[in-house]
Amino acid sequence: MPEEDWTPPPVLLAVDLVIFTLRESVLHALLVERGVDPFCGALALPGGFLDNDREDVVAAAHRELQEEANLDAAQLHLEQLGAYGAPDRDPRGRVVSVAYLAIAPGLPVPIAGTDAARATWTPVSDILGGHVRLAFDHEQILIDGLERARSKLEHSALATTFCGKTFTINELQQVYEAVWGIELDLRNFYRKVQAVSDFIVPIGAERRAGKGRPARLFKAGPRTTLHPPLTRPTGATTAEGKQ
Structure with missing residues (x-):
């Protein structure tokens, strides 16, 4: 195709955030109740679209966490988890999402804002056990974040x-x-x-x-990287009943 006939495909860029903390010795994930369509009323990871005119991806992640849960991302170490771009992952069109992960102690009770009707800490076991369902492909993003968090404890x-x-x-x-x-x-x-x-x-x-x-x-102690690593027991059954 001649270059002058090529039209850039309409792709929207978004961010999603997997935030873990321990509450009463139970691993919890930050979820928000969506206040708008699609999936209005469903639980989801906090996140949203970039403001294409004025912010980069990391800035969008910080803004969405502040707006949707009133948490200051500057106090967290956000690391990029991955990019998710299946063609049918969002009914609004072609949306590619860059996911970020943070796991930190002592995080406060979240306060919902903007298009989130509610923000809550939810036990991860409730999500993995199927008792809590997430919108979009957010369960897969959370599972990927959980595996990254588990690996971080090993190393x-x-x-x-x-x-x-x-x-x-x-x-x-x-x-x-x-x-x-x-x-x-x-x-x-x-x-x-x-x-x-x-x-x-x-x-x-x-x-x-x-x-x-x-x-x-x-x-x-002073060591931050574990050698040898504390590897998970091989074949151990998790609390969610999976290996």
Whole structure:
């Protein structure tokens, strides 16, 4: 086709955000209730279209998170998760979405705004178990984000940020169990943690919980990349009943 006869295809660019946090030792994802069509009244990941005249993709992600859930993305480490562009993913036309991921402790209760009727933290297990359905292809985006988050716990010291300044091995294990969605054997977990030098550091104190033996207390060490990694048990069954 001659270049002068070529017309750029009409493609809209959007952003979607997968935001995870732990609430009462349960992994939650940020969802919004859509207040407009399509899928009005359905739950979805926060996100929206770029303002093509004045912002780049990252700026759009920050703006949408602020507008739809009143969360300050500047306080989060957003990393690009991937691009989603199946031809039929949006009934409004050809829409390509760039997805971003963040997982952080202590995130506040979201407050809905703009075209979101409601914003809420929802247990990830409710989504994976089919009790909560998401609009568009957002369940697949969330699943991809979850796998990335689970991998980050294998290879980085991210889990310690969800603990207090001092913590027990059991409390650290609870973080891994919540994100990985599996139950771990305490002795095997302790052995793997101790094999990674400078991941956690004992502080020479103990904490008594109940009538059992007091548990040793630790703090986060200087290591940020785990070697060897804390790999998930092979063939372990997740809390959602999947392998």
